[in-house]
Amino acid sequence: MTAQGNFRYVSTTRRVREDRRFVVGRGTYVADVPAREMLHVALVPSPHPAAKIIAIDSAEALALPGVHYVLTGEELSGAVDPLMNGLDTPHVRRFPLAVGQTRYAGEWVAAVVAETRAVAEDAVELVQVEYDPLPHVINPERAYEPQSPPVHPGHGSNVLLDRTFVWGEVDRHFAENPRHLKFRVTWGRNSTVPIETFGVLAKWDPWREILDVWASIQMPKYSDQIARSLRIPLNCVRVHQDVDVGGSYGVKRGIKHTVLVSHLARRLGRPVRLIEDRLENMRAGDAHGPERIFDVEVAFTDAGIVHSMKMRALDNAGAYAGRAPFQLGKPIGAIVGPYQIKSVQYQAISVTTNKAPEEAVRGFGQSPTNYAIETMMDKVAAECGLDRIEMRRRNFIRKEQFPYLIPSGTRYDSGDYHTVLDKVLAHANYGELLEERDRLRKSGLLAGIGIAACLEPSGGNSAFEPLLNEKNTTTTWMESCRINVDGLGFITATMHTTSSGQGHETLVATVVGEVLEIDPDRIRVVRPDTLASLPSNSPVGSRMAIMLGGAAFHAAQIIKSKVIDLACRYFGREGDGVTYSAGAVSDNATGKRLELAELVNIAHRHHHSLPEGTRPGLNSEYVMQVPGGGKLAENSRIQMYPAYSFECHLILLSLDPILGKPEIRRYIIGHDCGTIINPHIVKGMTLGGIAHGIGASLLEEFVYDEEGQFLTGSFMDYLLPSSHEVPHVEMVHHCTPSPLTVLGQKGSGECGYLGAPAAVSGAINDAVRPLGIWFDKLPIRASRISDAVAESAPGHSQ
Amino acid sequence: MNVELQVNGTDHVVDVEPRKTLLDALREDCALTGTHAGCEHGVCGACTVLVDDAPIRSCLLFAVQADGYQITTIEGVAPGPGELSILQDAFCETHGMQCGFCTPGMVLTGHALLKRNPNPSRAEIVDAISGNICRCTGYGQIIEAIELAAERLRGRNLSDSISAEPTMVHADIVAPEDEPERGIIKAAGYDLPHEGKP
Numbered sequence: 001m002t003a004q005g006n007f008r009y010v011s012t013t014r015r016v017r018e019d020r021r022f023v024v025g026r027g028t029y030v031a032d033v034p035a036r037e038m039l040h041v042a043l044v045p046s047p048h049p050a051a052k053i054i055a056i057d058s059a060e061a062l063a064l065p066g067v068h069y070v071l072t073g074e075e076l077s078g079a080v081d082p083l084m085n086g087l088d089t090p091h092v093r094r095f096p097l098a099v100g101q102t103r104y105a106g107e108w109v110a111a112v113v114a115e116t117r118a119v120a121e122d123a124v125e126l127v128q129v130e131y132d133p134l135p136h137v138i139n140p141e142r143a144y145e146p147q148s149p150p151v152h153p154g155h156g157s158n159v160l161l162d163r164t165f166v167w168g169e170v171d172r173h174f175a176e177n178p179r180h181l182k183f184r185v186t187w188g189r190n191s192t193v194p195i196e197t198f199g200v201l202a203k204w205d206p207w208r209e210i211l212d213v214w215a216s217i218q219m220p221k222y223s224d225q226i227a228r229s230l231r232i233p234l235n236c237v238r239v240h241q242d243v244d245v246g247g248s249y250g251v252k253r254g255i256k257h258t259v260l261v262s263h264l265a266r267r268l269g270r271p272v273r274l275i276e277d278r279l280e281n282m283r284a285g286d287a288h289g290p291e292r293i294f295d296v297e298v299a300f301t302d303a304g305i306v307h308s309m310k311m312r313a314l315d316n317a318g319a320y321a322g323r324a325p326f327q328l329g330k331p332i333g334a335i336v337g338p339y340q341i342k343s344v345q346y347q348a349i350s351v352t353t354n355k356a357p358e359e360a361v362r363g364f365g366q367s368p369t370n371y372a373i374e375t376m377m378d379k380v381a382a383e384c385g386l387d388r389i390e391m392r393r394r395n396f397i398r399k400e401q402f403p404y405l406i407p408s409g410t411r412y413d414s415g416d417y418h419t420v421l422d423k424v425l426a427h428a429n430y431g432e433l434l435e436e437r438d439r440l441r442k443s444g445l446l447a448g449i450g451i452a453a454c455l456e457p458s459g460g461n462s463a464f465e466p467l468l469n470e471k472n473t474t475t476t477w478m479e480s481c482r483i484n485v486d487g488l489g490f491i492t493a494t495m496h497t498t499s500s501g502q503g504h505e506t507l508v509a510t511v512v513g514e515v516l517e518i519d520p521d522r523i524r525v526v527r528p529d530t531l532a533s534l535p536s537n538s539p540v541g542s543r544m545a546i547m548l549g550g551a552a553f554h555a556a557q558i559i560k561s562k563v564i565d566l567a568c569r570y571f572g573r574e575g576d577g578v579t580y581s582a583g584a585v586s587d588n589a590t591g592k593r594l595e596l597a598e599l600v601n602i603a604h605r606h607h608h609s610l611p612e613g614t615r616p617g618l619n620s621e622y623v624m625q626v627p628g629g630g631k632l633a634e635n636s637r638i639q640m641y642p643a644y645s646f647e648c649h650l651i652l653l654s655l656d657p658i659l660g661k662p663e664i665r666r667y668i669i670g671h672d673c674g675t676i677i678n679p680h681i682v683k684g685m686t687l688g689g690i691a692h693g694i695g696a697s698l699l700e701e702f703v704y705d706e707e708g709q710f711l712t713g714s715f716m717d718y719l720l721p722s723s724h725e726v727p728h729v730e731m732v733h734h735c736t737p738s739p740l741t742v743l744g745q746k747g748s749g750e751c752g753y754l755g756a757p758a759a760v761s762g763a764i765n766d767a768v769r770p771l772g773i774w775f776d777k778l779p780i781r782a783s784r785i786s787d788a789v790a791e792s793a794p795g796h797s798q
Numbered sequence: 799m800n801v802e803l804q805v806n807g808t809d810h811v812v813d814v815e816p817r818k819t820l821l822d823a824l825r826e827d828c829a830l831t832g833t834h835a836g837c838e839h840g841v842c843g844a845c846t847v848l849v850d851d852a853p854i855r856s857c858l859l860f861a862v863q864a865d866g867y868q869i870t871t872i873e874g875v876a877p878g879p880g881e882l883s884i885l886q887d888a889f890c891e892t893h894g895m896q897c898g899f900c901t902p903g904m905v906l907t908g909h910a911l912l913k914r915n916p917n918p919s920r921a922e923i924v925d926a927i928s929g930n931i932c933r934c935t936g937y938g939q940i941i942e943a944i945e946l947a948a949e950r951l952r953g954r955n956l957s958d959s960i961s962a963e964p965t966m967v968h969a970d971i972v973a974p975e976d977e978p979e980r981g982i983i984k985a986a987g988y989d990l991p992h993e994g995k996p
Contacts, residue, residue: 015890015891015893016890016893018898019889019890019893019894019895019898020882020890021898022895022897022898022901023882023886023889023890023895023898023901023905024832024872024873024875024876024882024886025831025832025833025871025872025873025901025902026832027898027899029831029834029899031825031831031834031835032831118815118817118818192933193933194897194899194933195834195836195837195842195844195899195900195931195932195933196834196836196844196897196899197836244897244898245897246834246897246898246899247896247897247899247933247934248897249933275835277838278836278837278838278839500897501895501896501897501898501934502896503896680892680893680939681893683893683938683939684893684896684934684935684936684938684939685896687935687936687937687938687939688896688932688933688934688935688936689936690936691933691935691936691937692933692936714837714839714841715837715839715841715842715931716839716841720841720842720931720933722928722929722931723924723925723927723928723930723937723940723941724924724925724928726936726937726938728920728938729936729938752936
């Protein structure tokens with residue numbers, strides 16, 4: 001590895017090593033992990049959005065052959081501590097099962113344990129629960145009102161978080177710029193909905209005093225949370241991280257499931273497994289994404305230059321706090337998008353309602369925020385009579401302005417937004433695209449062009465936690481790698497978290513191979529269990545290329561310097577007297593060369609040939625801190641993530657005016673995530689993210705009725721994009737390396753998803769604008785489009 | 799009740815409840831865990847297996863209904879240990895997956911398509927896999943994989959290439975034992991008998 005772009009293995013189209021096991025069906029997912037004498041769990045759901053639990057009668061269920069136990073929230077809450085709550089809201093307590101009252105329809109009221117899952121499901125029907133219904137609240141604006149029924153009466157209101165930040169001279173900028181505009185947009189409640197539901201298997205060994213956990217998990221500090229809740233030492237919890245996770249995209253945070261089965265495994269002395277069925281997953285997996293209302297006000301010039309923005313984001317967290325409030329925090333790190341907006345007022349409100357809890361979803365609140373910002377740009381362009389492309393070009397941060405400090409205290413590392421935009425326009429032939437749109441319009445269709453230009457904050461840390469909760473003073477969010485060169489000269493590297501399809505084994509092998517100049521296919525990558533692991537978090541916040549790639553890079557550098565040091569001692573030279581090449585070291589003066597095999601032999605066996613004080617073996621470890629992090633907030637300003645990827649979407653879409661069915665005719669994305677480590681992986685992330693974004697903007701929504709009942713518990717109600725709905729995507733690349741990362745890489749795990757909803761919404765609104773229609777809520781389903789078009793027709797009456 | 803399932807050419811006599819799905823019987827009674835449960839209501843396609851060469855949803859078929867049919871699961875596709883079919887290899891070549899959970903169903907659906915249509919258009923591929931939901935890839939690299947496999951199979955100029963055993967190829971990855979000198983590492987056998995080799 002030498003200069004930028006001159007890599008041996010990085011950025012080359014090497015295969016993804018994980019694929020070989022998946023393509024033959026030999027992945028090991030949690031449901032594939034065997035355990036002798038395993039028991040199975042099924043859950044008793046609450047039929048009410050809010051109700052007091054008067055009594056639970058388990059007698060009939062327990063009488064069914066094969067049933068071992070029925071656990072209630074009352075019993076469980078006496079044995080375990082509440083699940084972690086990131087905010088300082090001590091009266092918003094959450095246990096795996098409802099305690100005393102239920103807070104959403106579908107919430108788990110009791111758990112049935114039986115010899116088989118089928119018997120457990122049968123027994124669920126036999127558990128008799130007596131309820132006393134309570135008033136409920138579904139709508140977040142209603143929940144924000146002081147007189148709304150409190151989801152947690154002890155907390156006193158439904159407000160989990162209500163903070164207003166003012167960064168820069170908002171009042172002055174609004175006064176100085178007489179042109180203002182105000183609007184509201186709503187991001188509907190959806191999620192990433194992996195095809196594998198959440199599952200967990202727990203086994204307690206009372207003689208060894210160890211809890212073994214296998215789970216379909218993607219969660220930072222997972223074992224810490226298990227230990228705290230069960231009140232056992234952390235070194236009694238062993239999470240097996242070599243479990244393949246069947247998709248997550250943020251949401252696989254099954255801590256409540258885990259605490260439940262872990263408690264049951266200890267209580268019953270047998271391994272206990274819970275694999276959600278699809279309804280359990282959709283209704284009470286606690287894995288819905290943000291549901292957010294944005295009220296935006298903007299001050300701009302006649303030339304369309306945006307100077308200041310006021311944004312109020314009201315988020316519906318559902319029944320418990322979870323990670324939801326923090327999803328209002330992360331977007332603070334990119335609150336102005338790619339634009340030179342001088343000042344921002346941001347009010348972040350998180351309220352509880354009687355819906356399923358919200359959990360982390362791809363982008364951690366950034367995609368909804370980008371949707372609001374991009375809608376703002378479209379509206380200002382329309383107001384000023386400007387082309388939407390030109391509008392963005394005028395407001396973009398310029399290449400020479402990086403590193404660029406935004407009002408909320410984050411410094412963007414690098415970027416070249418104008419060039420990426422120009423590349424997209426050139427690839428698409430924007431003029432022809434406009435002509436094609438107009439041709440489609442003349443043919444009787446509705447047609448529109450959508451544009452989104454947005455950022456992907458990457459290298460995730462937890463800076464939003466101390467920003468939103470002063471009692472939290474965490475300023476590190478490390479990731480780690482250990483490398484061992486064994487006695488036969490073969491290399492094994494470690495990673496210390498599960499993966500859910502991101503190709504991390506390929507990442508580690510590629511980076512280690514790059515540094516050591518060794519074919520990555522020769523490097524094994526393993527995942528020790530948590531007791532054998534270095535401190536690490538997990539693949540959240542588009543962080544692994546930067547953080548795991550960074551840790552692997554530094555651990556490999558240590559190996560390389562140890563090898564050089566070993567050779568120097570052997571040759572009796574100083575460091576600059578030798579040359580490293582592909583594992584071997586040569587003496588510059590004599591030309592004598594030590595192969596890695598010989599160096600390994602010295603390190604592992606020939607201690608006598610080295611100076612005193614040399615340590616045997618050849619290994620390294622590196623615990624990496626997030627670049628640029630490590631500080632608490634000052635004056636409500638903080639450096640959020642370190643590196644900022646950029647993406648620019650351009651869409652041509654048509655609508656059948658009768659059916660309202662959208663057809664995406666061209667989809668072009670320009671993407672800049674710095675140095676790409678594996679092009680296959682980045683391409684897949686981008687295409688998959690766009691598919692998620694198309695789902696979020698056109699199809700997917702978790703719907704509740706006014707009675708608080710959940711209406712979308714199956715894939716026939718909650719619609720996922722199939723291959724018919726996802727168009728062919730044309731990708732245009734650009735590379736602006738990050739100056740803060742080891743190879744210039746930035747994150748790409750959320751790309752595509754961060755701009756697709758904004759672009760699709762923009763295209764549909766461009767298509768229906770001639771009819772005087774504007775859709776201000778996602779998803780925009782075909783039925784809404786056809787209804788709106790019909791209502792707009794001349795002579796239409798209600 | 800006893801059911802005789804012919805899976806990947808092997809007979810399994812299993813004792814199942816009449817209500818047990820073929821999916822659960824394959825996973826629990828035949829120990830074939832490559833078939834995955836996604837939605838269990840027939841939408842996602844993760845549980846796809848071939849019954850007499852046609853893709854079906856094993857979550858919608860009772861095990862007792864499968865008695866007497868030829869069932870192919872993902873475990874029956876690779877020609878041998880460490881080997882891949884042409885289509886599986888193409889999935890690896892284009893990275894037609896991420897988490898791998900929908901992959902067995904996708905591969906089997908692709909096999910069935912190529913068997914009945916060795917020269918599918920993009921639209922025909924899109925149509926064939928439209929009953930298999932993938933949340934990771936956005937389908938692009940899956941479509942590319944099937945296109946690539948079709949091209950390679952056509953290049954072989956044999957009829958019925960997709961399922962004929964002799965046309966299965968090995969993965970395009972060199973096993974260490976075939977080429978021990980590949981990469982830079984030589985076995986450090988200095989202090990070991992036979993240079994550390996068995």
